[in-house]
Amino acid sequence: MSATAKKRAPMPEDILAMKGGTPIVSLTAYTTPIAQMMDSHCDFVLVGDSVGMVLHGLPSTLGVTMEMMIMHGQAVARGLTSAMMVIDMPFGSYEESKEQAFRNAAHLMAETGAGAVKLEGGVEMAETIAFLVKRGVPVMAHIGLTPQSINTLGGYKVQGRGDAGDALIADADAVSDAGAFAVVLEKVPESLADKVTAEIPIPTIGIGASAGCDGQILVVDDMLGLFTAFKAKFVKRYAHLGEDGEKAIAAYADEVRARTFPAAEHVFADKAP
Numbered sequence: 403m404s405a406t407a408k409k410r411a412p413m414p415e416d417i418l419a420m421k422g423g424t425p426i427v428s429l430t431a432y433t434t435p436i437a438q439m440m441d442s443h444c445d446f447v448l449v450g451d452s453v454g455m456v457l458h459g460l461p462s463t464l465g466v467t468m469e470m471m472i473m474h475g476q477a478v479a480r481g482l483t484s485a486m487m488v489i490d491m492p493f494g495s496y497e498e499s500k501e502q503a504f505r506n507a508a509h510l511m512a513e514t515g516a517g518a519v520k521l522e523g524g525v526e527m528a529e530t531i532a533f534l535v536k537r538g539v540p541v542m543a544h545i546g547l548t549p550q551s552i553n554t555l556g557g558y559k560v561q562g563r564g565d566a567g568d569a570l571i572a573d574a575d576a577v578s579d580a581g582a583f584a585v586v587l588e589k590v591p592e593s594l595a596d597k598v599t600a601e602i603p604i605p606t607i608g609i610g611a612s613a614g615c616d617g618q619i620l621v622v623d624d625m626l627g628l629f630t631a632f633k634a635k636f637v638k639r640y641a642h643l644g645e646d647g648e649k650a651i652a653a654y655a656d657e658v659r660a661r662t663f664p665a666a667e668h669v670f671a672d673k674a675p
Contacts, residue, residue: 412445412486414518414540414583420445421605426584426617428607429625432457432474436622437481444485448520448619449475451490451550456623463549466492468506475514488542489516493550496521500533507539520586522548524573528580535581543577546570546611547589558634560610562590571598578602586619587611589636610636 420426430450431437440447453474454460475489489510496503507519518540521527531541546561555561562570570590577585584605587595595611608615620637623629627642657663 411482411484411517414486414542417446417486418583418604421603421616423616425615426605426607428617428619429622430456430619431478431481431622434477434481437478440622441482441485445617446486446488446517447478447482449478449487449489449514449516450621451492452621456621456629462552464493464553466490468492468495468509471510472513475510475516479515486517487515488518488520489514491519491521496527496530497523500530503530504534504537504539507534507541511539518542518583520544522550524570525576528576531577531580531582541580541582542607543580543582543585544588545573545577545585546587549588558589560589560591562594567591567594567597570594571601574598574602574606578604584617587615610634 417426426445428444428446428448429440430448430452431440432449432453437447449471451463451466451471453470454463454466457474458466458470460466471489471492475487479487491503491506491510495506503521510516510519519534520542521531522544523530524543524545527543531543534541547555547558549558552558571594574585574587582604584607585602586607586609587598589610590598592612592614595606595608596614599606599612599615605616607617607619609619621629624633624637625640627639627644628647630644633639654663
């Protein structure tokens with residue numbers, strides 16, 4: 403291999419093989435420039451349906467469409483060369499039947515080049531996951547807090563406390579047995595996340611779970627401080643680009659109104675020097 407050859411993007415089997423090893427790094431992305439920024443740092447990049455809230459101003463993920471996911475998936479794919487791309491299946495695109503799920507998953511992968519799809523649900527989605535995997539669609543599962551189910555969960559609450567922990571363990575076992583190559587654990591108690599991670603043979607990807615998970619994921623706009631409408635407890639701000647951006651826009655507006663921008667170095671003379 404030449405010194406200039408690019409690293410091959412991981413495949414689902416590579417992510418599966420990282421179980422118990424060096425933690426898996428992941429972030430969401432929705433645009434080409436952001437995907438380019440994270441490409442060399444992430445093992446996989448998720449085109450999340452959180453795009454509806456983060457970029458489109460929707461109140462939840464429920465209004466996200468297949469067309470939106472395809473558009474943003476194509477944009478992210480243009481920015482990736484060494485990270486695997488996983489794409490969310492939006493609400494209503496897979497719950498009706500396993501056949502519906504396959505049609506839409508195959509469409510998403512064909513249109514975007516994603517290496518896998520992610521869908522929400524545990525025991526109730528196990529048959530669908532198995533159906534997809536047997537037909538060549540790698541699946542990342544998502545249990546615990548499943549944002550597409552907030553209307554039945556009663557909001558964005560921690561899941562799996564107390565007796566509910568048994569149900570979450572059952573969900574983890576079900577998606578693993580069905581053939582998912584990894585599972586996202588969202589907003590579950592730390593001790594429960596550690597127990598699930600120890601018991602199932604596929605990697606756990608934590609978001610508001612535990613540092614003991616096999617990997618972590620955050621919404622990139624949250625960790626960069628671009629999305630400032632609210633901040634979940636599990637989010638760490640690694641930058642404050644939203645605040646910095648607003649200050650920069652205010653400075654620009656002030657200079658335009660004062661006619662100090664554009665200055666001489668920003669305009670063109672009648673003749674080239």
